[in-house]
Amino acid sequence: MSGSGSGPSTGSSSPKRVYLDYNATTPLAPEVIKAVEQSMHDAWGNPSSAHEEGARARAVINQARDDVARMIGALPQDVLFMSGGTEANNVVLHCAVTHFRKWCLSQESPIYHHLRPHIITTKVEHDAVKLPLTHRYSIEADVTYLGVENLPEAVLESIRPSTCLITVMLANNETGIMFSVAHIGRLLAEVNKKRDNEGLFKVLLHTDAAQAIGKVPVDVTDLNIDYLTIVGHKYYGPRIGALYIRGLGHKTPVYPLFYGGGQERGYRPGTENTPMIAGLGRASLLVHNNVQDYYASMKKTRNYMERQLKKVFGNQVKINCVDPCIPSDPEACSVPPRGPKQQHFIFPRLPNTSSVSFYYRQVTGPDILRHCRLVQASCGAACHAHTENQSILEASGVCSFHASRTIRLSLGRDTTMEEIDLAIQDIKQAIEKLIGRSV
Amino acid sequence: MSGSGSGPSTGSSSPKRVYLDYNATTPLAPEVIKAVEQSMHDAWGNPSSAHEEGARARAVINQARDDVARMIGALPQDVLFMSGGTEANNVVLHCAVTHFRKWCLSQESPIYHHLRPHIITTKVEHDAVKLPLTHRYSIEADVTYLGVENLPEAVLESIRPSTCLITVMLANNETGIMFSVAHIGRLLAEVNKKRDNEGLFKVLLHTDAAQAIGKVPVDVTDLNIDYLTIVGHKYYGPRIGALYIRGLGHKTPVYPLFYGGGQERGYRPGTENTPMIAGLGRASLLVHNNVQDYYASMKKTRNYMERQLKKVFGNQVKINCVDPCIPSDPEACSVPPRGPKQQHFIFPRLPNTSSVSFYYRQVTGPDILRHCRLVQASCGAACHAHTENQSILEASGVCSFHASRTIRLSLGRDTTMEEIDLAIQDIKQAIEKLIGRSV
Numbered sequence: 001m002s003g004s005g006s007g008p009s010t011g012s013s014s015p016k017r018v019y020l021d022y023n024a025t026t027p028l029a030p031e032v033i034k035a036v037e038q039s040m041h042d043a044w045g046n047p048s049s050a051h052e053e054g055a056r057a058r059a060v061i062n063q064a065r066d067d068v069a070r071m072i073g074a075l076p077q078d079v080l081f082m083s084g085g086t087e088a089n090n091v092v093l094h095c096a097v098t099h100f101r102k103w104c105l106s107q108e109s110p111i112y113h114h115l116r117p118h119i120i121t122t123k124v125e126h127d128a129v130k131l132p133l134t135h136r137y138s139i140e141a142d143v144t145y146l147g148v149e150n151l152p153e154a155v156l157e158s159i160r161p162s163t164c165l166i167t168v169m170l171a172n173n174e175t176g177i178m179f180s181v182a183h184i185g186r187l188l189a190e191v192n193k194k195r196d197n198e199g200l201f202k203v204l205l206h207t208d209a210a211q212a213i214g215k216v217p218v219d220v221t222d223l224n225i226d227y228l229t230i231v232g233h234k235y236y237g238p239r240i241g242a243l244y245i246r247g248l249g250h251k252t253p254v255y256p257l258f259y260g261g262g263q264e265r266g267y268r269p270g271t272e273n274t275p276m277i278a279g280l281g282r283a284s285l286l287v288h289n290n291v292q293d294y295y296a297s298m299k300k301t302r303n304y305m306e307r308q309l310k311k312v313f314g315n316q317v318k319i320n321c322v323d324p325c326i327p328s329d330p331e332a333c334s335v336p337p338r339g340p341k342q343q344h345f346i347f348p349r350l351p352n353t354s355s356v357s358f359y360y361r362q363v364t365g366p367d368i369l370r371h372c373r374l375v376q377a378s379c380g381a382a383c384h385a386h387t388e389n390q391s392i393l394e395a396s397g398v399c400s401f402h403a404s405r406t407i408r409l410s411l412g413r414d415t416t417m418e419e420i421d422l423a424i425q426d427i428k429q430a431i432e433k434l435i436g437r438s439v
Numbered sequence: 440m441s442g443s444g445s446g447p448s449t450g451s452s453s454p455k456r457v458y459l460d461y462n463a464t465t466p467l468a469p470e471v472i473k474a475v476e477q478s479m480h481d482a483w484g485n486p487s488s489a490h491e492e493g494a495r496a497r498a499v500i501n502q503a504r505d506d507v508a509r510m511i512g513a514l515p516q517d518v519l520f521m522s523g524g525t526e527a528n529n530v531v532l533h534c535a536v537t538h539f540r541k542w543c544l545s546q547e548s549p550i551y552h553h554l555r556p557h558i559i560t561t562k563v564e565h566d567a568v569k570l571p572l573t574h575r576y577s578i579e580a581d582v583t584y585l586g587v588e589n590l591p592e593a594v595l596e597s598i599r600p601s602t603c604l605i606t607v608m609l610a611n612n613e614t615g616i617m618f619s620v621a622h623i624g625r626l627l628a629e630v631n632k633k634r635d636n637e638g639l640f641k642v643l644l645h646t647d648a649a650q651a652i653g654k655v656p657v658d659v660t661d662l663n664i665d666y667l668t669i670v671g672h673k674y675y676g677p678r679i680g681a682l683y684i685r686g687l688g689h690k691t692p693v694y695p696l697f698y699g700g701g702q703e704r705g706y707r708p709g710t711e712n713t714p715m716i717a718g719l720g721r722a723s724l725l726v727h728n729n730v731q732d733y734y735a736s737m738k739k740t741r742n743y744m745e746r747q748l749k750k751v752f753g754n755q756v757k758i759n760c761v762d763p764c765i766p767s768d769p770e771a772c773s774v775p776p777r778g779p780k781q782q783h784f785i786f787p788r789l790p791n792t793s794s795v796s797f798y799y800r801q802v803t804g805p806d807i808l809r810h811c812r813l814v815q816a817s818c819g820a821a822c823h824a825h826t827e828n829q830s831i832l833e834a835s836g837v838c839s840f841h842a843s844r845t846i847r848l849s850l851g852r853d854t855t856m857e858e859i860d861l862a863i864q865d866i867k868q869a870i871e872k873l874i875g876r877s878v
Binding site: 017019021024025026027028033036037040041044045046048049050051052053054083084085086087089090126127128131132134135136233238239240257258259260261262269270271272273274275276369376377378381 | 456458460463464465466467472475476479480483484485487488489490491492493522523524525526528529565566567570571573574575672677678679696697698699700701708709710711712713714715808815816817820
């Protein structure tokens with residue numbers, strides 16, 4: 001890792017900063033940087049060229065596709081490289097809606113011909129799923145947005161004859177909550193069997209695995225999904241992504257968003273970004289080989305951080321989605337809990353993420369981060385860093401009082417206990433400055 | 440440059456290869472590689488993050504946007520980074536058609552409400568323009584495909600009340616022919632004034648400048664265009680691109696193809712590929728500072744190559760789009776010309792590109808390249824390297840006899856006369872092997 005053992009190098013400034021925003025982006029692993037560099041020097045040819053320069057680039061891309069596929073237990077031919085997770089998620093929605101429309105038009109009965117596609121999702125998806133749904137598909141499709149409670153059952157209950165797609169993220173970027181996509185996949189397989197007998201459209205299942213990959217093992221067969229979004233820069237890889245499509249083109253439909261030179265078998269044209277693809281492959285290989293270690297290390301350090309937070313802040317701190325909230329009564333929730341021990345582990349969580357809220361009435365999350373000298377963290381998704389947005393937290397069962405007093409601390413593979421101690425002292429001094437007394 | 444003075448390094452194999460396929464892709468300039476590397480180490484933060492890591496990445500992106508804009512004489516705020524030229528071209532078509540439809544629906548008269556958009560283009564565009572037109576817009580739009588003769592006039596004559604977009608490449612990748620987009624721009628400005636008075640839709644003008652940038656000076660004000668496509672890997676930059684949009688969002692319409700986290704002011708969401716953007720900026724700065732030298736150097740070497748080809752092959756060689764063809768009578772054209780001196784410079788050409796055909800009845804372009812030991816070149820676009828495709832040549836006035844016997848030799852900034860001599864000897868031995876005698 002960059003600056004291994006004490007977080008990524010953050011330039012020459014002193015004092016040393018503590019980066020705890022690994023869910024926003026990760027530094028590139030040294031092995032990844034090396035793969036990108038090597039590819040820039042040695043595999044710069046156009047992968048479509050028939051000559052040797054082209055062949056060398058093709059070989060690099062093939063190797064990377066193998067490595068990405070291996071990481072998620074997929075076949076290489078089921079992986080398409082894309083510019084990133086945003087593109088991949090947009091493509092999935094386009095595929096499902098386009099395929100449903102084609103299917104409708106192919107049906108004999110005219111009642112199908114103008115059927116609006118129906119999509120099921122959650123209220124806590126990343127903007128790269130949420131915004132295409134609200135912008136592009138708001139008129140042409142019906143969308144059901146589900147809360148995070150009882151997700152598998154609620155998803156199944158929401159299925160209609162016109163449902164074409166279920167898209168549920170594998171893990172939430174702000175809270176770290178993990179969703180039981182595998183459970184949905186198993187239940188959906190049964191539903192689809194029945195639908196097949198009834199001549200209904202097979203409901204497609206997508207998961208945006210951006211935040212899960214590199215932190216927990218991800219296997220497409222276990223998940224029983226049709227599409228899975230892969231985002232390099234969330235797992236120490238470069239700023240490109242990939243889309244897994246089960247039985248690409250024959251089992252699961254794929255329609256390109258672009259047309260052009262025929263690259264990626266025509267499903268994603270545009271001259272391949274060989275160096276970034278090489279880097280994505282290398283990052284995937286690292287995950288394939290080490291994800292259990294990454295998981296264990298991050299979880300140990302994250303748990304240490306949460307224990308230390310409780311030690312330092314006592315009842316004035318709350319771990320969102322672990323410690324309970326009263327979303328219906330933020331006023332009541334604003335009083336630090338007394339009495340019985342708090343309820344724990346309501347949801348399974350990513351091993352590296354803590355959504356932490358503080359019970360200081362006059363202090364918001366952004367206030368704390370502005371007064372931190374060392375901690376580099378955020379209040380939620382980086383894309384919302386310059387706006388106020390608590391909707392994900394509130395949809396995750398956090399009351400508005402706590403949501404506005406939350407910071408997200410997301411750890412990396414090499415985050416150390418020493419960094420955690422520094423970070424907590426830094427947060428403590430920030431809050432003390434804000435409240436004008438000791439915590 | 441990589442392997443400066445004698446073409447890019449092509450591995451440890453011997454004998455040394457001569458890369459003459461710079462229109463397919465270029466190696467990365469050493470300065471570009473350095474910028475990408477530096478950014479991977481120092482600017483890996485999420486540019487949307489409010490903390491310092493984010494700020495450092497934003498600064499890199501802002502600098503790159505300035506540099507790209509300066510190269511084409513644009514304002515930085517009129518430049519959007521994209522994954523490549525394919526995406527940029529697809530976005531332009533999407534913008535024009537979407538804006539036209541919105542405009543139609545906003546008109547009082549119902550005759551506009553179902554008007555089909557009309558697009559004017561050439562028969563020689565890259566697949567990243569041609570294929571979206573034939574695939575995505577074949578049903579929902581009318582498209583006029585023009586030959587390359589009398590282009591400005593033919594374009595103007597083809598304008599209809601429903602015309603929303605003219606898209607003409609600045610230079611062709613296979614022949615090197617340059618099109619008078621500036622002339623179209625001037626004439627179109629007059630037409631648009633009249634259309635404005637008549638309450639008609641303003642016709643938008645786009646040029647795909649992928650092959651022109653880095654070889655000839657390109658200035659968006661001179662060109663008088665609304666959209667211009669920029670492709671890094673054609674000018675020693677990385678595998679991303681950018682789209683220039685004159686008066687982005689207020690003068691010229693832009694509608695995103697994706698939705699997501701709001702990056703690039705929401706017009707192109709997705710976490711920014713900072714290292715590649717940094718590299719694109721550096722490549723653009725090099726072009727801004729040196730394009731006149733690049734032009735002069737490439738033209739000198741290319742002209743030397745064409746003279747040497749004539750010396751070695753005499754009347755058995757023809758430079759397409761310079762030496763005349765009889766497209767209507769390929770049989771007549773198959774006889775090497777005798778008599779009067781050939782006509783020259785029918786079209787202005789890129790300084791680095793020669794589309795060369797050989798008069799040996801039994802020998803095709805692919806045959807020659809397969810028997811070359813050193814030359815790394817292609818018969819046309821790299822995207823067609825594995826298929827037969829002569830349509831661009833034939834649409835450029837090359838007869839089918841010569842089209843099938845053509846190889847494209849495209850030179851780089853550092854291609855040397857020594858490499859040219861090696862290449863010509865290599866082509867000579869390939870042809871002699873194929874015809875079983877001296878040329």
